[in-house]
Amino acid sequence: MKVLKFGGSSVANPENIRKVFDILRAKSNQGEFTVVFSAFGGVTEVLLQSAQKAMLGDKSYVDQIKILEDRHFDTVKKLIPIQLQSAVLTFVKVRFNELEDLFHGIYLIKECSPRTLDYVGSFGERLSTYILAEALKVEGFPAIYLDAREVIRTNARFGNAKVDFSITNDLILDFFHNNPGLKVITGFIASTEKGETTTLGRSGSDYTAAIFASALQAEDLEIWTDVSGVMTADPRLVYTAFTIPQLTYSEAMELSHFGAKVIFPATMQPAMKKGIPIYIKNTFDPENPGTLINGDDPSGKLIKGISSMSGISLLNIEGAGLIEVLGVSRRVFGALADSGVNVVLISQASSEHSICLAIRSIEVPKAKEAIENEFIYEIRNGEMDPVVVVSNMAIVAAVGENMKHNPGASGRMFQALGRNNVNVYAIAQGSSELNISAVVSQADLQKALNALHEAFFLSDNKVLHLFLVGVGLIGKALIKMIANQREKLQRENDLDIQIHGIANSRFMAFHEDGFDLKNCPAPEDAKGAKPMNLGKFIAQMEEMNFSNSVFVDCTASQEVADAYESIMEAKVAIVTPNKKANSGSLEKYKELKKLAYRRGVKFLYETNVAAGLPVINTLQDLMLSGDKVIRIEAVLSGSMNYIFSEFEKGVSFSEVVRQAKEKGYTEPDPRDDLSGMDVARKILILGREAEQELHFEDISIQSMVPKDCEKTQDVEEFFEKLKAHDGEFSRLLDDAKTKGEKLRFMATLENGKAKVGLNSVDNSHPFFVLKGSDNMILFTTERYHDFPMIIRGPGAGADVTAAGVFADVIRLGNYSR
Numbered sequence: 159m160k161v162l163k164f165g166g167s168s169v170a171n172p173e174n175i176r177k178v179f180d181i182l183r184a185k186s187n188q189g190e191f192t193v194v195f196s197a198f199g200g201v202t203e204v205l206l207q208s209a210q211k212a213m214l215g216d217k218s219y220v221d222q223i224k225i226l227e228d229r230h231f232d233t234v235k236k237l238i239p240i241q242l243q244s245a246v247l248t249f250v251k252v253r254f255n256e257l258e259d260l261f262h263g264i265y266l267i268k269e270c271s272p273r274t275l276d277y278v279g280s281f282g283e284r285l286s287t288y289i290l291a292e293a294l295k296v297e298g299f300p301a302i303y304l305d306a307r308e309v310i311r312t313n314a315r316f317g318n319a320k321v322d323f324s325i326t327n328d329l330i331l332d333f334f335h336n337n338p339g340l341k342v343i344t345g346f347i348a349s350t351e352k353g354e355t356t357t358l359g360r361s362g363s364d365y366t367a368a369i370f371a372s373a374l375q376a377e378d379l380e381i382w383t384d385v386s387g388v389m390t391a392d393p394r395l396v397y398t399a400f401t402i403p404q405l406t407y408s409e410a411m412e413l414s415h416f417g418a419k420v421i422f423p424a425t426m427q428p429a430m431k432k433g434i435p436i437y438i439k440n441t442f443d444p445e446n447p448g449t450l451i452n453g454d455d456p457s458g459k460l461i462k463g464i465s466s467m468s469g470i471s472l473l474n475i476e477g478a479g480l481i482e483v484l485g486v487s488r489r490v491f492g493a494l495a496d497s498g499v500n501v502v503l504i505s506q507a508s509s510e511h512s513i514c515l516a517i518r519s520i521e522v523p524k525a526k527e528a529i530e531n532e533f534i535y536e537i538r539n540g541e542m543d544p545v546v547v548v549s550n551m552a553i554v555a556a557v558g559e560n561m562k563h564n565p566g567a568s569g570r571m572f573q574a575l576g577r578n579n580v581n582v583y584a585i586a587q588g589s590s591e592l593n594i595s596a597v598v599s600q601a602d603l604q605k606a607l608n609a610l611h612e613a614f615f616l617s618d619n620k621v622l623h624l625f626l627v628g629v630g631l632i633g634k635a636l637i638k639m640i641a642n643q644r645e646k647l648q649r650e651n652d653l654d655i656q657i658h659g660i661a662n663s664r665f666m667a668f669h670e671d672g673f674d675l676k677n678c679p680a681p682e683d684a685k686g687a688k689p690m691n692l693g694k695f696i697a698q699m700e701e702m703n704f705s706n707s708v709f710v711d712c713t714a715s716q717e718v719a720d721a722y723e724s725i726m727e728a729k730v731a732i733v734t735p736n737k738k739a740n741s742g743s744l745e746k747y748k749e750l751k752k753l754a755y756r757r758g759v760k761f762l763y764e765t766n767v768a769a770g771l772p773v774i775n776t777l778q779d780l781m782l783s784g785d786k787v788i789r790i791e792a793v794l795s796g797s798m799n800y801i802f803s804e805f806e807k808g809v810s811f812s813e814v815v816r817q818a819k820e821k822g823y824t825e826p827d828p829r830d831d832l833s834g835m836d837v838a839r840k841i842l843i844l845g846r847e848a849e850q851e852l853h854f855e856d857i858s859i860q861s862m863v864p865k866d867c868e869k870t871q872d873v874e875e876f877f878e879k880l881k882a883h884d885g886e887f888s889r890l891l892d893d894a895k896t897k898g899e900k901l902r903f904m905a906t907l908e909n910g911k912a913k914v915g916l917n918s919v920d921n922s923h924p925f926f927v928l929k930g931s932d933n934m935i936l937f938t939t940e941r942y943h944d945f946p947m948i949i950r951g952p953g954a955g956a957d958v959t960a961a962g963v964f965a966d967v968i969r970l971g972n973y974s975r
């Protein structure tokens with residue numbers, strides 16, 4: 159025998175009911191079963207509200223009841239053929255007539271006792287189940303309507319009655335013995351010995367089903383609802399949540415305690431006592447296996463689910479004098495219990511000098527008053543401080559029975575929270591070691607849940623949440639690359655990259671679920687685009703509060719670089735090709751590195767030098783492994799190399815500079831390249847990475863920008879003015895040519911001084927062979943002494959740069975697994 163229970167949403171309308179019938183039809187050849195039904199979705203609430211209205215003299219209950227009546231009539235008409243309808247319609251009509259009288263009575267005497275409320279509430283199940291039983295007969299089932307008041311005996315605690323199992327079990331067995339057929343049973347309701355109607359409290363229909371399962375020694379109990387079982391976390395807050403295939407009874411109870419609303423602990427007791435397996439199944443996805451709750455735990459998983467509870471406040475009870483006061487905690491909990499406050503979590507210092515409690519926020523006034531009354535003298539004497547309340551808190555709890563036997567769950571939990579900048583206000587671990595709970599601020603709840611979910615369930619699967627400022631040449635190329643590679647990364651590397659914020663200098667836009675990267679709009683065209691404001695961009699990023707947030711700066715802006723500190727403070731990683739931050743003052747450079755270390759966030763900038771070529775990482779590896787840099791000699795500008803090598807081919811200088819810009823090699827303003835500034839920044843960064851105390855003043859720079867071109871209205875005017883200097887540059891080239899040499903714009907660093915400028919090199923020099931946008935870096939170190947380490951390749955351009963930025967992003971994905 160199986161017991162199946164269908165909740166209110168499963169029978170909310172004729173369409174859903176047909177799905178239920180399909181499920182029952184499919185069950186028909188799998189042995190005997192019995193069915194428990196709830197009221198049609200929402201009916202009980204309307205009945206109870208209407209009673210309340212009637213009691214308060216509000217006549218609008220009449221209309222509400224009329225709507226309910228029509229809804230039931232309508233369901234009958236849709237499920238039962240016309241020739242069989244009249245008996246069922248009569249049953250419904252008689253019940254509604256009775257309800258009308260009942261409500262009128264409440265309205266007149268302006269009183270509605272718990273006993274009356276139970277009676278009112280019973281109509282929902284009595285109506286739904288009768289109609290469903292009749293409809294099942296029509297479908298060919300040997301259905302027998304059973305009003306559970308006939309068999310479930312309770313005490314007279316109306317609203318939440320206690321079952322007398324010995325009488326109930328006998329009555330159930332008798333009824334089943336004397337009435338062969340498919341029993342179709344009302345959930346939620348029962349009766350006292352005197353025949354008064356009672357109800358079984360919250361989720362009472364589940365309880366009814368468990369009572370029958372227990373009495374009948376059912377082989378299993380199936381709870382059919384509108385979700386596919388118990389999920390690893392609240393799917394509205396954690397998009398990657400999934401159904402937990404199997405839970406132990408204790409885990410299920412623990413999870414439901416902290417908010418997984420699928421089942422209520424009390425309802426499981428009768429089934430649990432008998433060891434009856436409980437399946438949680440989805441009426442709207444019957445093929446889904448759902449969750450099995452039983453005594454076993456074959457998965458061996460450390461944590462089964464992450465649950466949460468909002469609307470929490472912390473009460474801090476503290477005082478130096480408390481150490482001497484006897485039985486503080488007994489008095490605190492006594493006072494709270496007496497005033498009916500339910501303590502959700504306790505965390506106490508072993509000295510009793512401070513006690514921290516989490517309670518529901520609505521109970522704060524009651525609780526505060528109770529404690530302050532209890533300790534009125536201690537507070538007056540200054541032995542105890544007045545109770546401090548911290549509100550807007552939430553609890554996250556990791557639940558799993560296997561924690562008992564395996565250390566490490568709490569380590570992983572708090573590491574995940576810490577890494578994502580979630581502040582933990584209080585911690586408690588149940589002595590049963592079934593759950594570890596942490597109190598966090600409500601604002602951090604979603605991030606905390608996602609961080610924990612990722613740490614425990616998706617440790618191989620990581621989502622990076624990007625915020626991209628600077629959707630220019632490099633930024634756009636980056637988006638395109640991510641779009642093209644995303645599926646493969648998801649499939650083969652368990653890495654997903656989403657972009658939630660985009661901005662250029664004029665506009666910014668955000669997308670909670672991540673922009674569609676294949677058709678990513680420009681910031682100005684995106685839905686909800688706003689004028690760009692860096693402070694607001696960062697504030698929005700923080701507010702969205704994703705775990706694994708990454709700020710990607712693809713601008714050349716000083717303003718953006720200046721914001722890195724506040725971004726790191728918010729525990730957001732930074733990836734950037736923008737050199738401004740690392741080439742400012744030495745103090746700022748050091749401070750950023752320290753801050754990144756202190757806050758445990760990554761700051762990656764491989765593309766600061768030679769675009770995607772692995773220069774920074776290589777140098778960092780050399781330094782970490784104890785090498786010392788003696789000399790760096792390098793061509794560090796793709797655009798300058800392009801300009802001075804292409805220009806050999808007979809194109810005018812001004813024209814070739816324009817080409818370099820068009821090919822995406824130059825800085826947004828090409829004078830940053832021609833002036834040697836860009837190269838100076840790069841050699842400065844290399845020197846600093848080589849652990850040298852290098853300042854900008856330590857670099858001598860030869861600028862290639864003619865004096866009269868330094869200041870112009872815009873870049874276009876600069877190009878115009880540059881034409882007048884084509885002759886001078888041709889002469890430079892001719893001089894080199896006559897000596898059989900080539901012009902190379904180089905940087906050297908040795909003995910703490912750097913030099914940046916144009917040189918003429920002969921064919922014995924390694925730079926002689928460079929072409930196009932090539933860069934070449936020669937590291938002479940203690941280890942690479944006789945022959946330098948050489949890195950060469952294209953060092954500018956959209957693709958090679960975006961690829962380097964992308965590689966840094968992927969590196970981030972790998973770091974924190």
Ligand SMILES: NC(=O)C1=CN([C@@H]2O[C@H](COP(=O)(O)OP(=O)(O)OC[C@H]3O[C@@H](n4cnc5c(N)ncnc54)[C@H](O)[C@@H]3O)[C@@H](O)[C@H]2O)C=CC1
Nearest residue numbers: 628629630631632662663713714715735736826954955959
């Ligand atoms: N082009 C290349 O080959 C390489 C470039 N880089 C670096 O990449 C960065 C970007 O270069 P490109 O994409 O070529 O420049 P770009 O001029 O095409 O794009 C820069 C973008 O940043 C935006 N922007 C500027 N200031 C901003 C601000 N304050 N707030 C928001 N957005 C702002 C602009 O509107 C534009 O969309 C630069 O720092 C550059 O030095 C690094 C290596 C190679």
Ligand SMILES: N[C@@H](CC=O)C(=O)O
Nearest residue numbers: 795796797824825954
């Ligand atoms: N403008 C730079 C590219 C970025 O670093 C160059 O030409 O090398």
Ligand code: NA
Nearest residue numbers: 764767769771
């Ligand atoms: Na690089």
